[in-house]
Amino acid sequence: MPAIILLPVVLLLIALGFYPHLAVFTLLPFPGTAYLALATVLGLALLMRQTEWVYWIVLLASHFAVLHYQSSRVLIADSPINYLTVLPLLSASMMLALALLPKPLMTKPAGLLLLLSGPALLLLSLVLPLSTWLTAAQLPPIVFNTLPGSQHFTWLHAWFCTIIAGLWLISINLAPRHPAQWGQFAVWLATLVSIQYSHNLALAGWAIIAATLAILLTLALQMLHLAYIDELTQLPQRRALMSHLNRLGRRSAVCMLDVDHFKKFNDTYGHDVGDQVLKLLGSLLSQIKGLTAYRYGGEEFTLVFNHNDVERLEEKLEEVRLAVAEYPLVIRKPNRPSQADNGKQQRGRSAGEKTVTVTISLGCCIKQKTEAPMALLKRADEALYAAKKAGRNIAVLNTAQ
Numbered sequence: 001m002p003a004i005i006l007l008p009v010v011l012l013l014i015a016l017g018f019y020p021h022l023a024v025f026t027l028l029p030f031p032g033t034a035y036l037a038l039a040t041v042l043g044l045a046l047l048m049r050q051t052e053w054v055y056w057i058v059l060l061a062s063h064f065a066v067l068h069y070q071s072s073r074v075l076i077a078d079s080p081i082n083y084l085t086v087l088p089l090l091s092a093s094m095m096l097a098l099a100l101l102p103k104p105l106m107t108k109p110a111g112l113l114l115l116l117s118g119p120a121l122l123l124l125s126l127v128l129p130l131s132t133w134l135t136a137a138q139l140p141p142i143v144f145n146t147l148p149g150s151q152h153f154t155w156l157h158a159w160f161c162t163i164i165a166g167l168w169l170i171s172i173n174l175a176p177r178h179p180a181q182w183g184q185f186a187v188w189l190a191t192l193v194s195i196q197y198s199h200n201l202a203l204a205g206w207a208i209i210a211a212t213l214a215i216l217l218t219l220a221l222q223m224l225h226l227a228y229i230d231e232l233t234q235l236p237q238r239r240a241l242m243s244h245l246n247r248l249g250r251r252s253a254v255c256m257l258d259v260d261h262f263k264k265f266n267d268t269y270g271h272d273v274g275d276q277v278l279k280l281l282g283s284l285l286s287q288i289k290g291l292t293a294y295r296y297g298g299e300e301f302t303l304v305f306n307h308n309d310v311e312r313l314e315e316k317l318e319e320v321r322l323a324v325a326e327y328p329l330v331i332r333k334p335n336r337p338s339q340a341d342n343g344k345q346q347r348g349r350s351a352g353e354k355t356v357t358v359t360i361s362l363g364c365c366i367k368q369k370t371e372a373p374m375a376l377l378k379r380a381d382e383a384l385y386a387a388k389k390a391g392r393n394i395a396v397l398n399t400a401q
């Protein structure tokens with residue numbers, strides 16, 4: 001569950017809320033520790049070729065530098081609307097923009113511009129009389145009242161940040177879920193925590209440490225994703241299957257599944273359309289309850305069941321077979337723009353489109369007591385071969401236990 005990435009920031013918020021005087025909060029020398037942590041995670045992100053994080057780490061470091069520089073001055077200024085009123089609004093908007101904007105390569109001028117624009121805007125904000133402009137806007141005074149228990153967070157921040165958080169969470173749920181999106185949201189939350197505690201550099205610094213831990217967690221999940229998830233179908237791939245088979249329970253069953261006459265389908269409609277079919281198949285299989293689907297390789301998939309009830313297995317195999325055979329695939333003419341990227345084909349049909357269906361054959365067997373994973377897969381493959389031989393578009397279940 002990628003939302004686990006929020007854990008370091010949530011734990012920090014709980015600790016700061018209930019035990020703000022914990023000895024650990026005064027242990028680390030800030031701001032040096034925060035910059036060291038950010039530099040370490042920057043190096044790791046580059047090593048793992050997750051260069052998108054460079055934008056975030058640079059923006060986070062600039063935010064902390066500006067906060068560090070400005071917080072001492074603001075306490076002296078002692079004005080109700082000051083730079084710390086403006087900073088959360090600036091940082092929150094810039095981070096939302098960074099989350100939504102496409103990230104060009106940093107070696108290209110557009111990428112370099114995006115990388116430097118965050119720090120540049122923050123530096124510019126230091127010299128512009130933003131708090132004076134905010135005062136001149138003559139908003140109702142109540143919006144500048146601080147929230148109970150907060151020194152810097154006003155009702156204006158609360159409303160503004162609620163809107164940003166809402167937009168952000170909607171965008172996370174609309175786009176395919178990816179650990180990076182939760183990591184970016186965690187960084188944004190940590191930024192707000194750092195402003196809430198800007199009167200105490202050590203506490204604000206701990207917010208940066210929490211953001212760094214969230215980025216580390218995200219990088220770990222991104223690496224797991226790369227190692228275990230098949231890019232085309234978004235299903236776990238063979239490495240994940242083998243790890244599942246090695247810890248398979250005594251009562252379980254395995255099914256090999258293969259698209260019928262897929263070579264002919266590719267030859268007729270093209271390899272790209274074939275890819276879209278595999279993608280759709282991945283999406284269909286992942287939605288069927290009571291089984292775990294893997295892409296075994298090519299046009300072959302593996303289904304793992306955590307029971308060996310013959311009747312339930314027969315029902316489920318039939319459900320899978322029918323779900324695929326009855327799904328109308330809308331094939332577009334090659335010169336029309338494809339909208340299949342969202343993993344679903346449109347059901348409607350218009351001029352220039354053609355509806356086709358594909359069928360699958362399934363070969364399933366029940367795990368024997370001390371059977372090794374490879375032997376189990378081999379028997380499932382034999383059952384699949386029997387299904388192909390029997391005419392395709394059927395499921396063969398070998399009930400030998």
Ligand SMILES: Nc1nc2c(ncn2[C@@H]2O[C@H](COP(=O)(O)OP(=O)(O)OP(=O)(O)O)[C@@H](O)[C@H]2O)c(=O)[nH]1
Pocket residue numbers: 258259260261262263264266270271272273274275278297298299388392
């Ligand atoms: N588009 C696409 N095609 C693939 C992919 N992986 C394998 N294939 C194709 O799947 C086809 C598999 O063909 P065969 O193994 O001969 O079997 P088949 O034509 O499906 O016939 P039966 O399995 O006997 O029904 C080959 O043409 C491969 O090129 C892929 O990732 N994308």
